[in-house]
Amino acid sequence: MTCESEAIQPLNLPGGKPDLSGMSVVADGGVASALGFRASGVHAGFRADPNRLDMALVVADEPASCAAVFTQNVFCAAPVIVSRQHLDDVSFGTARALVINSGCANAATGDLGLQAARDTASIVGNAVGCPANEVMVASTGVIGVHIDTSVFESGTPLAVKALSRDGGASAARAIMTTDTHPKEFAVSFSGDGVGYDGATFTVGGMAKGSGMIMPNMATMIACITTDAPIESYALHSALKRAVERSFNKITVDSDTSTNDSCFAFASGAAAPGGSPFDSQGLAFARFEAALAAVCETLARQMAADGEGATRLITVRVAGAADDADADAAARTIANSPLTKTAIFGHDANWGRIAAAAGRSGARFEQSGVSIDIMGIPVLRGGLPVPFDEEEALRRFERPEIDIDVDLGAGASSTTIWTCDFSYDYVTINGDYRT
Amino acid sequence: MTCESEAIQPLNLPGGKPDLSGMSVVADGGVASALGFRASGVHAGFRADPNRLDMALVVADEPASCAAVFTQNVFCAAPVIVSRQHLDDVSFGTARALVINSGCANAATGDLGLQAARDTASIVGNAVGCPANEVMVASTGVIGVHIDTSVFESGTPLAVKALSRDGGASAARAIMTTDTHPKEFAVSFSGDGVGYDGATFTVGGMAKGSGMIMPNMATMIACITTDAPIESYALHSALKRAVERSFNKITVDSDTSTNDSCFAFASGAAAPGGSPFDSQGLAFARFEAALAAVCETLARQMAADGEGATRLITVRVAGAADDADADAAARTIANSPLTKTAIFGHDANWGRIAAAAGRSGARFEQSGVSIDIMGIPVLRGGLPVPFDEEEALRRFERPEIDIDVDLGAGASSTTIWTCDFSYDYVTINGDYRT
Numbered sequence: 041m042t043c044e045s046e047a048i049q050p051l052n053l054p055g056g057k058p059d060l061s062g063m064s065v066v067a068d069g070g071v072a073s074a075l076g077f078r079a080s081g082v083h084a085g086f087r088a089d090p091n092r093l094d095m096a097l098v099v100a101d102e103p104a105s106c107a108a109v110f111t112q113n114v115f116c117a118a119p120v121i122v123s124r125q126h127l128d129d130v131s132f133g134t135a136r137a138l139v140i141n142s143g144c145a146n147a148a149t150g151d152l153g154l155q156a157a158r159d160t161a162s163i164v165g166n167a168v169g170c171p172a173n174e175v176m177v178a179s180t181g182v183i184g185v186h187i188d189t190s191v192f193e194s195g196t197p198l199a200v201k202a203l204s205r206d207g208g209a210s211a212a213r214a215i216m217t218t219d220t221h222p223k224e225f226a227v228s229f230s231g232d233g234v235g236y237d238g239a240t241f242t243v244g245g246m247a248k249g250s251g252m253i254m255p256n257m258a259t260m261i262a263c264i265t266t267d268a269p270i271e272s273y274a275l276h277s278a279l280k281r282a283v284e285r286s287f288n289k290i291t292v293d294s295d296t297s298t299n300d301s302c303f304a305f306a307s308g309a310a311a312p313g314g315s316p317f318d319s320q321g322l323a324f325a326r327f328e329a330a331l332a333a334v335c336e337t338l339a340r341q342m343a344a345d346g347e348g349a350t351r352l353i354t355v356r357v358a359g360a361a362d363d364a365d366a367d368a369a370a371r372t373i374a375n376s377p378l379t380k381t382a383i384f385g386h387d388a389n390w391g392r393i394a395a396a397a398g399r400s401g402a403r404f405e406q407s408g409v410s411i412d413i414m415g416i417p418v419l420r421g422g423l424p425v426p427f428d429e430e431e432a433l434r435r436f437e438r439p440e441i442d443i444d445v446d447l448g449a450g451a452s453s454t455t456i457w458t459c460d461f462s463y464d465y466v467t468i469n470g471d472y473r474t
Numbered sequence: 475m476t477c478e479s480e481a482i483q484p485l486n487l488p489g490g491k492p493d494l495s496g497m498s499v500v501a502d503g504g505v506a507s508a509l510g511f512r513a514s515g516v517h518a519g520f521r522a523d524p525n526r527l528d529m530a531l532v533v534a535d536e537p538a539s540c541a542a543v544f545t546q547n548v549f550c551a552a553p554v555i556v557s558r559q560h561l562d563d564v565s566f567g568t569a570r571a572l573v574i575n576s577g578c579a580n581a582a583t584g585d586l587g588l589q590a591a592r593d594t595a596s597i598v599g600n601a602v603g604c605p606a607n608e609v610m611v612a613s614t615g616v617i618g619v620h621i622d623t624s625v626f627e628s629g630t631p632l633a634v635k636a637l638s639r640d641g642g643a644s645a646a647r648a649i650m651t652t653d654t655h656p657k658e659f660a661v662s663f664s665g666d667g668v669g670y671d672g673a674t675f676t677v678g679g680m681a682k683g684s685g686m687i688m689p690n691m692a693t694m695i696a697c698i699t700t701d702a703p704i705e706s707y708a709l710h711s712a713l714k715r716a717v718e719r720s721f722n723k724i725t726v727d728s729d730t731s732t733n734d735s736c737f738a739f740a741s742g743a744a745a746p747g748g749s750p751f752d753s754q755g756l757a758f759a760r761f762e763a764a765l766a767a768v769c770e771t772l773a774r775q776m777a778a779d780g781e782g783a784t785r786l787i788t789v790r791v792a793g794a795a796d797d798a799d800a801d802a803a804a805r806t807i808a809n810s811p812l813t814k815t816a817i818f819g820h821d822a823n824w825g826r827i828a829a830a831a832g833r834s835g836a837r838f839e840q841s842g843v844s845i846d847i848m849g850i851p852v853l854r855g856g857l858p859v860p861f862d863e864e865e866a867l868r869r870f871e872r873p874e875i876d877i878d879v880d881l882g883a884g885a886s887s888t889t890i891w892t893c894d895f896s897y898d899y900v901t902i903n904g905d906y907r908t
Contacts, residue, residue, distance in 0.1 A: 111833075112833070113829060113832035113833045114831070114832035114833075114836075114838060114839070114840060115828045115829055115831070115832030115840055115843075115856075116832070145825075147825065147829075148825060148828055148840070148853070148856060148857065149857070150841070150855075150856060150857045182825065183825025183826075183828065183829065184824065184825045184828075184853075184858040185858075298825075298828075298829050298832060377811070377895075377899070381899070381900050384900065390618065391579075391581070391582060391616065391617025391618045391732075392617075394549045394582055394617065394618075394732075395547060395549055395581075395617065395732050397548070397549070398547040398548040398549030398550070398732060399545075399546070399547045399548075402548075404548060405548070406548060406549055406582070407584070409549075419582070419618075421584075422549075422582060422584060423582065423583070423584045424582060424618040424619075461900060462900060463897050463900050463901075465811070465815070465900075466815050466818065466895060466896060466897050466899075466900060467897075
C-alpha cells in the first residue's frame, strides 16, 4: 500500500452516456413522435386486470420501410418466426403495422402458436387495411401457454379506434411486463446543409424490459420509428449497428429471451417526395447518430429498470487487446452476481470486479490493470489503492454507478449497462408464474 | 395440449450421484483417513474471533506424490503461483505438507504477496522438517489485503502440535469461509485380485466453497489424500480427469475464484514396499473410481452449500451433439438466475429452462427437446405437457431437485450441480466485506 491516493487520477473513461450533440430531445417523445405514425395501447384481455393495458399497436399511414433484428435463442417464439418470415420472404422490407401483446409470449407453442401468430397478423391487417404480411407481430409474457387469438379479434378494433399521434405513451405502457415504468424517447435533427434544408426529422421509440435480459441480439421488445426517408436495406444496416452498441450491450441477469425483437419503421413523411437518404451521405450520418441516441437511451432505461434494480451500473472497459476481449471483460463483470450484490450492498468490492475480469477470457496481465469505482481509483497496476470508504459510501447514493476498468493490454474499449442484484429480483422471479 | 400425461415416461437420465460400487464409505472419513497423513485445524489469528479455526495443516509422514490443479483466473492469487512453482519447477511432484489459511486470500497483492506465500512455505517447512519447496500453500478469504506472515509464525507451532490421524475434521472446519458446514468424505477399496491382495486403500478429502463458485479449473480449495502407491505423474492425470467431472461441473454463481486449488497427495503407506499402481492396471482403475467418488461427493456438498442455497440442483443434459454442447446447455441452465430463483420459489418453470438451453449455443431443434423437472415430464418434442402442479409442489420439498433435459440432437451427455438463488445469497454478498 505504497500509493498516495491523492496523486492518483481517475481513469475517466469515455462513453456510457448517449451523445445528443446536434439533435434536440422531443418532449414526451415516443414511438409516434415521427410523422406518418400513430399508436395506441389498450386493454384487450390478455391480462385479467381490466385496468392493465396489454395490447399495443403502431401503424404507419402508408407502407413504410421496415427492418428488424430478433433473438438468436433456439427456442424463439412463434411471433419472431412469423415476423421474420413476413419481413424477409414476403413484404420485401415494407410494413404497415406492428402489434404487440403482453401477458403471453406465444413461445414453445409449436404449430398452433405459429398459426396463432399468422392469424393475429391477418386480424390486424384486415383492420388497418393491409395484407397480413405487412403486419409485424410480437408477444411478451409467460412461455409455453397458447395465446387466445379471439382476444386479438375483440381487441384490435379497440386498438385501431384509439390510434393517434399521442398514443405512444399508452403503447409503451401496454407492452410492460415486470417493468416498473414505460420506456420512451425521441430526438429530432435538422436536414439543413445536408440536402434537406428546412426539414426536421424525428427518431423515436419505445421498449420494454426487464427480466430475462441479456442480449444475444437484443433482449427485449422495442420499436423505433422515423419520418426520415430511409430505404429498408439501409434501415436494416443502421438498426443492426445501433442495436449492437445499445440493446446488445445491456444485461440484467444473463438470460436471453425467446421473444427479443427490435423493429424499425421509416415513413419518409418529414420529406414528402424527397429522395431517400444516401447511406454514404451526411444526412444519413445524422440519422444514425439520432438512432444511436434513441437506442442507447432506451437501453439504459431498460438496464436501470432491471427486475429489482436499485442502481444503473455502467461498466466501461478500455485497454483491451481487441473488441471481443473488451466485451468479454465488461460483460463478465456486468453479469457477476457477486459484483451486482456488492453494489446493492454499497460495497466498493473491486476484488470481485478484478476476479470477474480475470476469468472472462480477456487477455491481460494482473500488473497492467487499473480500476475505478464511481470515479474513485481503487486499483492501479494490479494493486489496491487506499481510498476513502466514507466518500465511496456517499457516492453509492447516486442512482448511477460507474465501473471503469483499464486492462492495459491494447486499444479496444466498450460499455455495458446493467443493474444491481437485490432481494426484489429474487422475489419477482421466485413467484412470477405462480 | 394434446398429450396424455399419464402415458409419458420420465426421461430418467443417468448420472448425478457418485457411483460407490466396489468401495466402502469410511465413517467420519476425511483428509487424514488415508495412512501416512496427519492433519490439524487451529485458530492462528487470521480471523478476529478466537473460536473460529483459520489455519489447516495436512502433513505426510514421508515425502508423498503430489499433484494439483489451479484456477485459470488471470487474477490468480500469490499462493497459487507459489504452489504451482513448487510443484512444477522445484519439487518434481513430491511434497510433504499443505497449509491453508482462511480469512485472507492473499490475492491482488503483487510481489509482497508472493514473498509472503514463499515465507509461509519456509515457516511451515522448518516446522515439519522439509524444504520450503515441499510445502503447498493455499489461502481463502478477502481479495486485495496483505497477509500477515507473523500469524503463520505463531500459528504453525500450534498446528504442528495438533497434527493427528483424527485432525481431518478440524482441518475441514478451518478452511471454511461462508460455508455453513465442513465438507469431508472418504472411501476405501480392496487390493484383492488386482495385485495387492490383503491391502485396503483409502481415498479421502476435504473441500470448501461456497461463493465465487464456478469452475474454470475447479472452484474451491480442496485436498485429497490416498495411501495407495501412485506416482505423481499418474496422480496428476487422475486428478485432472476427476476434477473435470466433479469440481469443474459445479456452479453457484458463475464467478470463478482467484484462489481455486485442488491438491492430491499419495503416500503409498497402505502397501509399504509395494510397487506403484500401474496406470493401465486394474488397481489403478479402482483408485480412479474411488477418487471420482470422493471428488463428486465433495463437489455435490459444495453445490448444496452454495451461498444462500436451500436446494441442491442436479442438471443432467443428454442428447447433445457433442460434449461441448452438453456442457454449454447444462451450464447455462445451471447459471440462469431465472431458473435458480424459480426453483427457490418452487415454480416448475420449464420455460426458463428451455430459454436457457436455447441461448446456450448448443445445437438442437425446438421440436427435439424434452424436459423433466423432479422426474415429472413437462416438455416433450418442444411442447408443454400438462402436469400435476400439486405433485410438483410436493416434490419441491425434497432437498435435491433434478432437471433432466434431452436435446434430441446427439449422443453426448453431462451433469452439472448447482443450487437455488435465495434472499440469503443477496444478504451474504451484499455485505460480505463491510
